[in-house]
Amino acid sequence: MPYSRKPTRAEIRRERLQEAINFPLDWLEERSGLVGGIRYFLFRKVPADTNWMQTLGSAALTAFLVQAITGVILAMYYKPDPKDAYSSIQNITDHLTMGWMVRGMHKWGASVFIILMFLHMGRVFLFGAYKYPRELNWIIGVLILVMGMMEGFTGYLLPWDQTAYWASVVGINLNGTAPFLGPWLAQFLRSGQEIGADTLSRFYSLHMLLIPGGIISLIGLHLYLVIRLGVTSPPWSREAAGMVPADEEPVPLRPGLTRPVPRTIAAAQGDAGGSE
Amino acid sequence: MAVVPQPQHEKPSRVEEARAGFARYKADVKKRGKPFYPYAMFHDTVMSLIVVTVILGLAAIWKWTSYGPHHDGTHQGLLGPEYTAPADPGTTSFVPRPDWYFYFLFYLLRIFKWPESVFLGTVGVPTIALILLLLLPFMDTRLERRPSHRPVAMVAMALTIVSMAVLTWKGATANEALASEVIANVPNWVKQEKLPPQALPGAKLFATAGCTACHTYLGTGSSNLGAPDLTAIGTRNLGITFQVNHLKCPSCVNPGSPMPKFASLGDTRLHQLAVFLEASKGPQH
DSSP states (O other), X not given: OOOSSOOOHHHHHHHHHHHHHHHHHHHHHHHHOHHHHHHHHHHOEEOTTOOGGGGHHHHHXXXXXXXXXXXXXXXXXXXXXXXXXXXXXHHHHHTSXXXXXXXXXXXXXXXXXXXXXXXXHHHHHHTTTTSTTOHHHHHHHHHHHHHHHHHHHHHHHTTOBHHHHHHHHHHHHHHHTSSTHHHHHHHHHHTSSSSSHHHHHHHHHIIIIIXXXXXXXXXXXXXXXXXXXXXXXXTTOSSSSSSSOTTSOOOOOOTTXXXXXOHHHHHHHHHHHTOO | OOOXXXXXXXXXXXXXXXXXXXXXXXXXXXXXXXXXXXXXXXXXXXXXXXXXXXXXXXXXXXXXXHOOTXXXXXXXXTTOOSOOSBOOTTOOOOOOOXXXXXXXXXXXXXXXXXXXXXXXXXXXXXXXXXXXXXXXXXXXXXOOOOGGGOHHHHHHHHHHHHHHHHHHHHHHHOOOOOHHHHHTTHHHHHHHHTOOGGGHHXXXXXXXXXXGGTOEEXXXXXXXXXXXXXXXXXXXXXXXXXXXXXXHOHHHHSTTOOOOOXXXXXXXXXXXXXXXXXXXXXXXX
């Protein structure tokens, strides 16, 4: 550091502190590029006029994280066996400290997750955000929605009470009515002729290993594409929508007027203003 | 005459237009966008906090309103009981009900209740809807994104929302026959169908074992999943053996039947049910 005078002791201390803080970050960055990646993620530009409707995707992600965390805690106490499943659910609900809260959050978080996915999908449809070049991300999103509903179906059996049992009996039989694959699918879900211990552990495995694994991978891809392609601006915005070429300044309008302005009118206003 | 290739630079193709539009978007965001942190991230954080609060609130309401006088979670409460009685394959007096976000599928099945069309409700319509949803970006390839300039898409969206809402609502309020109400009709059945005394145990079993969740009998019950009306099933003279075998494993006798197996009722009760069904010859005058 080119000091014009001898650095004071405080300045030397600050500099050493900075080096100490930066060292692990530099170490990590040199070996993984992660620091740069996170910096890119945080400071990437998004359209200036994104609005509250565009928080629904991250809200759905939050609901999924709630499901993941509460699910891990429930798995520590739940016993996927017809003999013990019901009593372990009773134990979680009635006796474990905060057990009712963890189970309640998992049960109702599922509904909130599904609702938020539907709302997010509605927003994407309204904004036409599934159009070029984001077609692939729409498909991934639909697959996440379907897998989320599969989580709902497989999770519903686990408490092993009457509601759970009979809804699953009918649900599995309905799968069986599909042509060609139906009987095979019903057999696979039931894991035998009758709904029993094997069905329960199969549903448990699907519910907490296979489907969540799939959802997490798809969410990763979904976010990768969002970051790569950028956040869509509202379709009615003038800014950053690609509707006004970047080298033209957007035409200032009366405040509150948010519709895009046809180029010809914009040009006419520019003439009338005579500001150029 | 030789075909002379015409220069094509008057009108850009849709692909070129799309690419140019996206390049403009990228340049525009780079020039006039805001960094994700802290601007967009602030909104996301606020929304996420609301989501977690709502989930916690629902969990608390579920807990505090379902904790019943018997000191467990089987009380109905505002959001339903925390658990119902333990699963019992032997007693089928339970009306199967999925979680609420499957109600629209559940109700779809009641619309397609004729045996030939059940397939449409269970697989046909949902599969077609899913394929349409997946293929949406390839069906709507126009670049226009403003809702006011996409009348077809907006009408389709409104129709989808309305039909999903109606199906969910109808599914939620679908009037399921309660076993306690159905059993009150048994004396009436005996009178109208002139049932012999040995058919009475089977009639009571029929009323309480959940049969009327899908089948109808003299106007009682609700037809579901293509389940036939059983008022005059005895006129088909299928025989006690067939009835017992069918109840044990419906899809073995009648491939593709969505009816659950009732083998767990036990031979005695299955025989009683079969006697009742065979005795049911429709209203006798």
